[in-house]
Amino acid sequence: MPRRDAEPVPCLLELALLHPDPDDMDWLVPTSPQEVMTRLLRGVYDEISASQRRVGSAVAAFEWYAGLGGQASASSEGMAIRVLDGPSRIQAALDEATAACTTEVLTVQPGGIRREHELSEGLHRALALRGRGVRMRDLYNHVARHGQGLLNYLELMGDAVEARTLDEVIDRLILFDRTVAFIPANADRTMALELRHPGLVEYLVTVFERLWRLAIPLTAPLPDTGLEGISHREQSIAALLAEGHQDAVIAERLGISVRTCRAHIARLSETLGAASRTQLGVRIAQVGLDRPRASSSEAEVISVSGVPRVPGAPGVPGQESPTGR
Incomplete structure (x- = not known):
């Protein structure tokens, strides 16, 4: 077609849908559809290629770090501090520590009267410990004395468990063989910390022992206030x-x-x-x-x-x- 006929539609040349005839520059000839498509999509193709290269690099890096993670998991028992996220992971870690315990368990159990279902949840671990001759010492609030469930639990456990009470105790703490400790990591106790650092564990043992000396044996009466009419x-x-x-x-x-x-x-x-x-x-x-x-x-x-x-x-x-x- 003559060039002058294409002047009202300049996009035909801009998009290279028409190009000059090499034999006569005043005439235009159509470009093949395949060539047009290749030219239009070249930029998109370059972007896709670059994205594929980035994906490949990310996958390679991920695989490398995943290999490091496997090595870390294999040696997790030696970690000084481990975060346990979720009740199932917390329970699994407690079961593992219970199975490895050979000497002593120290616990602080805040929260007042212990319900029957709370005591029964850990009863299998306590019985397993008693069967291996492990000694247990538990600290409770004074108000726990009024719970029949706790009294039944202690009667069942016999001399394997010694319990004392205080007006106030610290948040929950479980110590196995003075080598590993478990403490809550959030308010609703859906996360916990497993501590194996010797310095941290020794500090918590010291805290427990000082509270234990201040506490009153569960079998002993609470001291008289010395004030008429005040409990x-x-x-x-x-x-x-x-x-x-x-x-x-x-x-x-x-x-x-x-x-x-x-x-x-x-x-x-x-x-x-x-x-x-x-x-x-x-x-x-x-x-x-x-x-x-x-x-x-x-x-x-x-x-x-x-x-x-x-x-x-x-x-x-x-x-x-x-x-x-």
Whole structure:
């Protein structure tokens, strides 16, 4: 076709759909479809080729790192800190540590009264340990004393398990043979840390032993508060109130529900004659509940009125014994 006829449609030349006739430059001839397609798709082809090369490099690098990962997995037992993600991995690691344990297991079990299903979940491990002569020591909150499930568990385990209680304990801790420890890694305990670093494990053993010396054997009664009408738990709540903690924090630290905590606070207010939380704080300080109590064997015991009295003297009429709750 003559060149002048193509001038109203310049894209035909721009896209090389037409090209000049070599024998007469005033005429244009069509380009073959295959040549046009090759030219138009050349840029796309170059991009695809570059992407394929990048994919190949990434695959090669991944395979190399995957080989390193296999070596790391093979030696995972020697890792100082291992993150266990998910209950199944945590359970598998605990079962493995239980099977390898030969001497001693130390545990801290926070959270108040232990439910039957919680105790039964780990019963098979405890029985296996007892069968191998492994000794176990467990720390609980004082409130765990009121759970029949724990008492049944300890009776079943016999002298293989020794249990003590404290007002407050640290978060969950399990130590096997003083060589490996397990602690929670998040609040809902869906992740855990397996610790094998000797320094870390020794530190946790020291923490446990110091708490153990402060704890009271489960078979021994809790000490008398020395205050008429105030139970040991109410004494603990009063001390935490004096530190400025909210009800929910106190309940969590003592292993009781918020509702139970508030009921104790109400009884404490009634016993101390406090009409408000502010007045309760003043009364707690007046009777000395904001600081460690002296032992009941000392000569002087303070009554709720703040007046010293001789041990063994009659209490305030109408008030129940501190051991009555």
